[in-house]
Amino acid sequence: MKHLKSLNKKAQLINKAVSPEEVEDVVAMQTVVGCTATTDPGWELDPFGGLGSLCQPMESDLYGCADACWWPAQVPDTMHTYPDWGKDVAKADKDWRKLDGIFEDEQ
Amino acid sequence: MKLTNTFKSAGLAGSLVMGAALSAVAPYAMADQEYLLTVTRPNQLHVIDMSTNEIARTCDIPGPFGTGSIAMSPDNTHAYVLSNGTKDIYGFDIRNCDMTFKAEQSSPTLQVISMQSITVSADGTELYTVQNPVKKHRDRFEVMQPRLAVFNIEDGMNAKVVRTFPVDRRITKIATTAQNEVILGGADLKAINPETGDIRMVSKLANWEKGPLWLPPDAFAMHSQGEQANEYIMPYVTAKFDSEEWNFETAEWWWGMSRVDLETGEAERVETIPFEFIIFNFITDPRDSNILYGSFNTLSKHDISKNETLAVHELGHTYYDLNISGDGKTIYVGGTSSDISVHDSETLDKIGSIQLTGDMSTSDLRVATIKD
Numbered sequence: 001m002k003h004l005k006s007l008n009k010k011a012q013l014i015n016k017a018v019s020p021e022e023v024e025d026v027v028a029m030q031t032v033v034g035c036t037a038t039t040d041p042g043w044e045l046d047p048f049g050g051l052g053s054l055c056q057p058m059e060s061d062l063y064g065c066a067d068a069c070w071w072p073a074q075v076p077d078t079m080h081t082y083p084d085w086g087k088d089v090a091k092a093d094k095d096w097r098k099l100d101g102i103f104e105d106e107q
Numbered sequence: 108m109k110l111t112n113t114f115k116s117a118g119l120a121g122s123l124v125m126g127a128a129l130s131a132v133a134p135y136a137m138a139d140q141e142y143l144l145t146v147t148r149p150n151q152l153h154v155i156d157m158s159t160n161e162i163a164r165t166c167d168i169p170g171p172f173g174t175g176s177i178a179m180s181p182d183n184t185h186a187y188v189l190s191n192g193t194k195d196i197y198g199f200d201i202r203n204c205d206m207t208f209k210a211e212q213s214s215p216t217l218q219v220i221s222m223q224s225i226t227v228s229a230d231g232t233e234l235y236t237v238q239n240p241v242k243k244h245r246d247r248f249e250v251m252q253p254r255l256a257v258f259n260i261e262d263g264m265n266a267k268v269v270r271t272f273p274v275d276r277r278i279t280k281i282a283t284t285a286q287n288e289v290i291l292g293g294a295d296l297k298a299i300n301p302e303t304g305d306i307r308m309v310s311k312l313a314n315w316e317k318g319p320l321w322l323p324p325d326a327f328a329m330h331s332q333g334e335q336a337n338e339y340i341m342p343y344v345t346a347k348f349d350s351e352e353w354n355f356e357t358a359e360w361w362w363g364m365s366r367v368d369l370e371t372g373e374a375e376r377v378e379t380i381p382f383e384f385i386i387f388n389f390i391t392d393p394r395d396s397n398i399l400y401g402s403f404n405t406l407s408k409h410d411i412s413k414n415e416t417l418a419v420h421e422l423g424h425t426y427y428d429l430n431i432s433g434d435g436k437t438i439y440v441g442g443t444s445s446d447i448s449v450h451d452s453e454t455l456d457k458i459g460s461i462q463l464t465g466d467m468s469t470s471d472l473r474v475a476t477i478k479d
Contacts, residue, residue, distance in 0.1 A: 004411075008246045008247075009244075009246065009247065010246055010247040010274050043166070046385070047344075047382075047385070052404070053384060053385045053403075053404065055404075055425040055443070056404055056424055056425050057424060060424045060425045060443040060444045060466075061425060061443060062428060063148060063172075063466050063468035063469075064442070064443055064468050064469045066468075067172060067173070067175075067468045067469055068131075068174050068222075068223075068329070068468075078171075078172070078192070079174075079192045079193065080192065083171050083192060084171075086148060086172075087149075088464030088468065089148075090147070090148045090149055090445070090464060091148075091445045091465055091466055092444070092447075092466055093139050093424075093442070093444050093466075
């Protein structure tokens, strides 16, 4: 690191934060704000260790996870990055086949 | 999703009604009429006559879908909606779909998002939202202090912020009390005076002091459909451990709620029923504040004075939120897909379905009662 010189403000901030004491604590989200991981029911396992309390069917939950940027790793984030992902698909349970995956190298 | 013939017929009828609604300018609403409001993809505000459960009119909202968050004016004639990825706010006269208000919050160098938060002052003159601004520098984003932003509603189609006050992060659903405090649903429940910016604690959640045997609550402030009981209501989950070994397997798990009476500003926070299934939102029966209904994969009815679940009805698919008629007899369950499920509040039996033109996603399901 001593041979590297920070050129912009972001890099200078990283240099300032190399000491663990200078890094702000990370706290769990207690209420939901966009683009964050939450402890509410997800797509893998429900709070009871089963599948019955997941959203049923998953198509009913697609836009709920995308529009509020709820699960940005599982579905495209339509709030910020992929606003057109659901274009021309008003009903996900009818037209889910038109909702394609996102591939970064095609952007 | 499997559809019964009845369901399909209802869908066809709903489509015909929708077609008629879209092709004609509907007359002004009748007096003392309840309307159910929700937003669907691609971006329409639907006004549903609750006396017939048919769509009275559909208003096109500019821009791409937001999250469907809706706030009503005190006289219930106007609805304010977050649109365009929750960056913009639009207001409509729900009696004729006239657009009466527009506030574009972002600029090329400043992205401003309102996460669900939108409410109108008690006198109907101001609109409040919690802005989450991010400054776009050439080489980085700078996350700025969230703030309560105040708009004058009479500024109409070119509304600009008239004052701001700093608030906590993580604030989502907000509501206005009769004293014109704004309830802020965040890590704790707080209230802000929108004239002075003074903030008071209403009900502690993340910082509650129930002792080491209680798990800090996990609250959910995506919706608060409390207009029929004139309240702000927010569910949470917690657990009471039997020892300081904190064994999750043997702990008592509870649903709880924070509830604020919007007439008095007084709050209660209480564990309600055992945590046996998922509920996204509670509503209170307007006839009895001890009776709650909840929705998710089930519609459920609870008596919180006895910590009992009275009835559970399996739903055809997941629904995020719900609301109730003013007489307390009919429950409307919505959110997620493109149908609102209608139920008898006594038996929870399904008694109808309202078909919409697109998915509701995370949209609110609001009741607007227009009086003469």
